[in-house]
Amino acid sequence: MCASRESSPTAGPVRPDPLARPAAAVTVPGGLPLLGHLPAMLSRPLAFLDTLPAHGDPVRIRVGPRELYVVSGPESTHRVLTDRATFDRTGPLYGKIRAFLGNGLASCPHADHRRLRRIVQPAFRRALLPHYAAAMTAEIEQLAAHWRPGQTVDVTRQAFRLTTAVAVRTLFSSALDAPAAERLRDALDVLLRGLYLRVVLPGADLLPTRSRRTYRQALHAWHTGVAEIIADYRARGIDRGDVLSLLIAARDEDGQPLDERELADQVATLVLAGAETTSSALAWALRLVAEHPEVERKLHAELDALGAGTAAAGWDDLPQLPYAARVIDETLRLRPPAWAISRSTTRPTELGGVRLPAGALVVCCLYLLQRRPELFPDPTRFDPDRFAADAVPREAYLPFGAGATKCLGDRFGAVEATLALASIARRWRLRPATAAPVRPAPRLVLSPGPQPMLLTERVGAPAR
Template sequence: MTSSGDTSPVAAHHPQCPHDRAGALAARAPGAWPLLGHLPQLCARPLSFLGGLPRYGDLVEVRLGRRRGFVVCRPELARQVLADDRTFDRVGPLHERVRAAMGNGLATCAHADHARQRPMVQPAFRQDRVRAYAPLMRQEIAAVLDGWQDGHVVDVVDEMFSLTTAVAVRTLFSHGLDATSARVLRDSLDVFLRGSYARALLPNLDRLPLPANRRYAAALAHWRAEVSRIIDRHRRAGTDGSDLLSALLAARDEEGRALTEQELHDQVAVLVLAGAETTSATLAWALHLLARAPDERARLHAEADTVLAGRTATWDDVQRLEHTTRVVRETLRLLPPAWLLPRTAVRDTELAGRRIPAGSIVAYSPYVVHRRSDLHQDADRFRPDRWRRGADGATQVPRGSFLAFGSGSTRCLGEGFALTEAVLALASIAARWELVPVKGKVRAAPRSVLCPRTLPMRLHRRTGRPAQSPASTSEA
């Protein structure tokens, strides 16, 4: 059990990092099992295992069965990997399995395809576009909050996913999502995300005649069918050209070529997945962290009262919601949805003074690098004010140490979209509701996106007096 001020799901197991230097050390992680390597730890308690790696070095070799992999534990090395996507590419059997499931979209494709796709997709996420999407975000946020009832217990994980899925579909296609489709999408993605993490660790798992494999195949089929259905409905209905899909349909590369039908399908699939799952996880974690930090929650409510006075937030409010923005960024530092991202070395190379053979898996973990005690004071504690800007415009977060959205040419295009949506939603919730956790442990689900397994909270309509939160514990 962690202390009431400690907001990390695995803080009790997170070591202090002794490395405070410019150089980098390579090492091997201890505790590998015969034949299995470190797979038992990565399957059972991945956050605890990864969180302990910095004590051994900045680049730590792990064993995935008989395969060898490397985990980058320092931001400088992570940025080096991300900057050289010709050497550290999204290729090999692992990424082929990901693309077979999710499609060859911007978040999954290899360097060659990424170089063509990114300039085509980028205009859809310009600031003027995000500003145009904000009213749709506001409508979906209001619809969810209007449906809440005082005193009811809701699973915040499901509620936030329903919200962000609705936002993703509205901004992509200019129309809403019916309840049946939303439920199919949620259930399918939940099975898919759990199964994809297991398949990344155990590549032969899908060959076994297991019930889990049948559920995974069915979920994937439902997911693909739903994406196709949504695209078809969009084309039949027509739009005014202000949505994301219209921007993708209008996109052309340097040679004047449009996205192919398969490329369009893949981009939509990845955008729905990324837009729904990662932002919903961020909101769920933020509400969890705030429930355990009464002072920060009070400040959030005070800001919402001052700026919003009970209404749903708009684009014009975002700049004034400074503390809300800091809460979102601190949540992304502590509990980044994209918590472990692999690359494959396509040629022999060197990293942290260590030879990396071609074909090796090299993974970086924002979860790990964000919690280094030599970079962040009270690294495992929820302190939104570390993001407060001083007179010089700098924060207490060292430059280049925040990797929740990646870095380099593969940095997430949807960063502005995601931050805007999260700030609008969190402030709007704070303006109207107090969410009190139901007593029990909150566990992180070991899957492709870091998210609570479940997060039951009781709704209290705000009357100016905060509700009392029972003690709760966290465990990954």
């Protein structure tokens, strides 16, 4: 993706007359013959999205032959995410997503969701968070142990390595050796980059290109690696106290366990949720802190108040890190990893005064929702103190979704991002190594592209 200059639209959204009969959605101008708005979605998606609210809510865009209805208002977004009888995770788009994730909790249709959620939910009980946080702290310490003053690191890549390591460690305990974990991480990286292209360009898999071969090889490596891990767990029959052990032991309300394919699908979903979304939030947070000296000063003051100790923050430090948590909250508002959540209509319906046919693809754009000026004053400003006085409208702050399909790992991800940010900022001051702007990468989540940053050790930082 590319978004070198972003701004909120100056005009407010066009609101439908509540007494009027439902009308056809306005098609956003600027589409090209055959391609529609595909070039803009590939080259400058965020700048393009910023123009949409001025045309209505929802509005219609074309991506090749496919029509999408983009929603960014709080009422319409809430309805799409909670009315599962009318808006379901079906259609060709979710078919492509399930080719990678399988029928996991993040991609399954309404008919399967309740059963799978009941099985997976115990793995994210609040009582387990201290145990998971210990794994997070250990991986953060291991990452930072390789950093040196004056070194330049790609924080986007480093954040991804950290969060995939945490996801693997909490899912598989210590059962996965380093080479196997690296293979899974590399496959995941390829799949996440390739999946966005397949979503916006339906014919990508029809072209005999090198990228198609690489994607298919990664997909095979991912499925094979996960299947081998599950088979090993089954054969050993040991409860390792990790997430996979909980999933293997879990039973639904009829007393039935997950079968092999269902287990593999849940593993794929949890690795994606635990790795890509959290790494995106952390990488953006590190950049935003570096670009806002007053935020950095407040964060460092809070971290210095922790006193002596190791560089990595732990579970017991969280009550003393309210500002670090607010930095993550504001990052999730300004740069939500789940920037667009899609559903398909199961029947003809009306949304925001607009007629939608059965089978319509509806995209809830959380990126736009969380930047609406009537909900968030000065919306493009990075201001963690928005969250200090409970002034944020909760119906418009949905970085983890809403309703029954809200992310189960929301607290897990927030804890991990907060601990990682605090641990890194406690010891290091990061500065961009180049003047080049950060360009979001074309992935399913709003992840920054490569961003080299220079490490400077803070004076008086805790010893390693």
